[in-house]
Amino acid sequence: MRLVRFLLRYYPPGIILEYEQAGQTRTRTIDLLDLTERSNIYELVAQLQANEPLITPSKTDQVAKLLLKLQSKLSSPDKHHYVHYKTIRTHVLPVTNVSFNKSGSKFVSGSYDRTCKIWDTHKGHELHVLDGHKNVVYAVAFNNPFADKIVTGSFDRTAKLWSTETGKCYHTFKGHTAEIVCVTFNSSSTLVATGSMDTMGKIWDVETGVEMASLQGHSAEIISIQFNSLGDKVVTGSFDNTIAIWDVETGHKICSLIGHRGEISNAVISYDDALIASGSMDKSCKVWDSRIGQCLETLYGHTDEVLDISFDHRGKQLLSVSADATARVFEMGSYKCLSTFVGHEREISKGTFNPSGKRVATASSDKTVRIWDINSGKCLQTLEGHTDEVFSCQFNYCGDMLISGSKDNTCRLWRDSHAAKMAEAVQ
Numbered sequence: 001m002r003l004v005r006f007l008l009r010y011y012p013p014g015i016i017l018e019y020e021q022a023g024q025t026r027t028r029t030i031d032l033l034d035l036t037e038r039s040n041i042y043e044l045v046a047q048l049q050a051n052e053p054l055i056t057p058s059k060t061d062q063v064a065k066l067l068l069k070l071q072s073k074l075s076s077p078d079k080h081h082y083v084h085y086k087t088i089r090t091h092v093l094p095v096t097n098v099s100f101n102k103s104g105s106k107f108v109s110g111s112y113d114r115t116c117k118i119w120d121t122h123k124g125h126e127l128h129v130l131d132g133h134k135n136v137v138y139a140v141a142f143n144n145p146f147a148d149k150i151v152t153g154s155f156d157r158t159a160k161l162w163s164t165e166t167g168k169c170y171h172t173f174k175g176h177t178a179e180i181v182c183v184t185f186n187s188s189s190t191l192v193a194t195g196s197m198d199t200m201g202k203i204w205d206v207e208t209g210v211e212m213a214s215l216q217g218h219s220a221e222i223i224s225i226q227f228n229s230l231g232d233k234v235v236t237g238s239f240d241n242t243i244a245i246w247d248v249e250t251g252h253k254i255c256s257l258i259g260h261r262g263e264i265s266n267a268v269i270s271y272d273d274a275l276i277a278s279g280s281m282d283k284s285c286k287v288w289d290s291r292i293g294q295c296l297e298t299l300y301g302h303t304d305e306v307l308d309i310s311f312d313h314r315g316k317q318l319l320s321v322s323a324d325a326t327a328r329v330f331e332m333g334s335y336k337c338l339s340t341f342v343g344h345e346r347e348i349s350k351g352t353f354n355p356s357g358k359r360v361a362t363a364s365s366d367k368t369v370r371i372w373d374i375n376s377g378k379c380l381q382t383l384e385g386h387t388d389e390v391f392s393c394q395f396n397y398c399g400d401m402l403i404s405g406s407k408d409n410t411c412r413l414w415r416d417s418h419a420a421k422m423a424e425a426v427q
Contacts, residue, residue: 003054006066010073011355011397012271012313015066017054028054032067033272033314037075041067078358082371082402082414084385086124089410090117096138097392098405101147104396106164107403108150109411110137116152118164121401121413128167132160139182143189145397149206151192153180159194161206171209175202182224186231191248193234195222201236203248213251217244224266228273228290235276235290237267243278245293255293259286265307270315275332277318279306285320287335297335301328307349312357317374319360321351327362329374339377343370349391355399363390369404369414383414 004025007016013032018025030048045063049055055063090098091111098109106127110116116130116137130137130152139153142164149170150162159173159180178198185192191212192204201215201222215222220240227234233254234246243257243264262282269276269290276288285299285306304324311318317338321327327341327348346365353360359380360372369383369390383404392405400416 001054003056003059006063008066008070010070012315013070013074015063015070017052019054028052031272032070033316035067035071035074037071039071041071074356078354078356078399080354080359080400080416082381082383083417084383085401085413085415087385087410087412088119088124090119091115091409093409094407095405095409095411096136097140098394098403098411099140099142100394100396100401100403101142101164102144102397103147104398104401104403106147107411108140108142109405110140110152112136114154114156116140116150116162118150118167119411121403124413130160130162130167130169132169132172133158135179139180141183141185143185143206146189149185149189151183151185151194153183153194155179157196157198159183159192159204161192161204161209171204171206173202173204173209173211175211175214176200178221182222184226186227186248187229188231191227191231193225193227195225195236197221199238199240201225201234201246203234203251213246213248215244215246215251215253217253217256218242220263223264224268226267226269228269229271230273233273233290235267235269237264237278239263241280241282243267243276243288245276245290257286257288257293257295259295259298260284262305265305266309268309268311270311270332271313272315275311275315277309277311279309279320281305283322285309285318285330287318287332299328299330299335299337301337301340302326304347307347308351310352312353313355314357317353317357319351319353321348321362323347325364325366327351327360327372329360339372339374341370341372341377341379343379343382344368346389349389350393352394354395355397361393361395361402363393363404365389367406369393369402383412385412386410 093112133154135156176196182195218238224237260280302322344364350363371381386406388408402414
């Protein structure tokens with residue numbers, strides 16, 4: 001093996017080793033999820049060298065410089081201030097979902113008009129109309145970080161795989177007997193998973209379009225589905241009050257996570273695959289050990305249904321949003337509530353961390369998006385302009401752009417004020 005170069009990954013923190021072996025270029029990723037501003041870099045380099053033969057003593061200074069750069073990036077204050085950049089009337093009928101590609105250069109929207117559209121974020125231009133579904137397009141997803149494919153899930157009981165560049169439909173995935181409401185790719189973009197109101201999940205081969213496994217075992221609708229980082233397991237959340245872990249290769253259920261007393265609103269996996277978190281209509285969240293299916297902690301505090309949850313990039317913090325119009329951030333390990341965000345006037349349907357994990361965005365039925373500081377619990381910005389409920393918000397990878405989707409049939413793009421001025425100058 002011959003080391004070619006090192007690459008930095010900021011979110012979540014890590015380094016990528018590009019090397020040659022038997023004439024082929026390969027990569028290996030080293031996660032640094034515990035790296036903080038207090039970490040001793042040279043001790044960390046020594047630990048990496050003890051476990052990774054490609055990091056030889058001659059590379060000590062080079063690796064140390066990379067880690068110092070990464071440490072500086074992670075410890076720098078988050079100063080983004082967002083301004084309205086563009087409003088795009090995406091569809092004639094209501095929008096159901098929106099999603100960025102990794103960089104934020106493109107986004108995709110699904111709608112009740114039975115289509116999905118790909119947009120140029122910076123110009124606001126429609127690039128492709130993905131036409132072919134016979135009912136509402138409810139779920140959409142890019143195969144990030146590659147972003148060359150999109151999967152759509154529809155109330156017509158099918159999912160479709162599309163080319164981002166040409167808008168061509170590669171495959172139509174048929175087999176569900178009711179509406180498809182959640183879709184996702186595995187991290188290597190070789191498989192697609194779909195969840196349906198027919199109580200089943202399915203796994204499909206991206207290359208051939210063939211169904212690889214059918215996940216049968218829930219007694220009510222599946223409303224969330226996610227691969228773990230390794231891609232060997234899938235986690236589903238269901239209206240039967242349970243979460244299930246499945247083996248990807250066989251489609252067999254590994255275990256059911258039982259304990260909630262209400263329907264599941266979302267189930268998510270931490271980046272390191274160690275934890276699963278679930279939010280429920282029973283007003284609580286639960287954190288589970290993904291290896292043995294044991295509940296580690298039940299997180300209380302909300303006074304109404306928990307409508308969404310998400311981990312930060314490291315899996316160190318969990319965000320919950322609720323119909324009680326508040327959001328909360330919990331620290332994993334101690335399970336303490338770090339902040340409670342109060343300010344929205346109506347229920348919050350969506351919440352997400354920014355890439356650094358220092359701020360969160362929340363989307364609400366009060367027609368606004370709010371940006372919050374985790375340490376202080378203060379609302380830093382209220383992003384106004386939508387004329388109906390906001391159901392979606394998402395940051396791009398760099399955190400300098402935010403997209404919001406609303407029942408007013410528009411998507412609004414918000415950019416860091418400095419980046420927005422630069423973009424205007426270029427145009």
